[in-house]
Amino acid sequence: MLIGIWGQEIFVFILGAKWQEAGKISQILAGMYFFRFIVSPLTYVYYLKGKLKEDFYNHIYFLVSNLFIFLVCIRFFSAYQVLGLYAINYSLIYLFVFFRSYYFSK
Numbered sequence: 474m475l476i477g478i479w480g481q482e483i484f485v486f487i488l489g490a491k492w493q494e495a496g497k498i499s500q501i502l503a504g505m506y507f508f509r510f511i512v513s514p515l516t517y518v519y520y521l522k523g524k525l526k527e528d529f530y531n532h533i534y535f536l537v538s539n540l541f542i543f544l545v546c547i548r549f550f551s552a553y554q555v556l557g558l559y560a561i562n563y564s565l566i567y568l569f570v571f572f573r574s575y576y577f578s579k
Contacts (some may be wrong), residue, residue: 474503474507475527476499476500476503477483477493477500477503477504478500480496480499481493481497481498481499481500482496483496484496484499485499497553500554501553501556501557502556502559502560504560504564505559505560505563508568512567512568512570512571512574513568515571515574515575516570516574517555518577519573522578525537527573531566531569531570534566535576537560538558538566539564542555542558542559542562543555543559550578553559
C-alpha cells in the first residue's frame with residue numbers, strides 16, 4: 474500500500490530522480506499486485522475441484538483482454554492510461570477468481 478500511495482516519492486528518495494517514472498508506474502500497478510499476492514495461492518482450488526474448463530476460459534479471457542488493451546487501447550490512450558486499464562482489468566479478474574475460489578472451497 475505504501476508503494477501505491479507514495480511510490481514516486483519512495484523511488485526518488487531511495488534511487489534518485491531518474492527513477493521517478495518507475496515510481497509512477499509502480500503506483501499504477503500496486504493495487505493489481507496486491508490482489509495478485511492474495512489470489513495466486515487460491516488458484517489451485519480450480520485444480521482441486523476439477524474446474525479446469527472454467528480455469529481455461531479464465532485464461533482465454535486474460536489473453537483476449539490483454540491483447541485488446543495493448544493492441545487497441547494503446548492507439549487511443551496514453552501509456553499510463555493503458556497501464557491503468559491493465560491494472561484495473563487484472564484486479565477485476567483477481568477479484569473474480571477470489572470469489573470463485575471461495576465458492577469452490579465451501
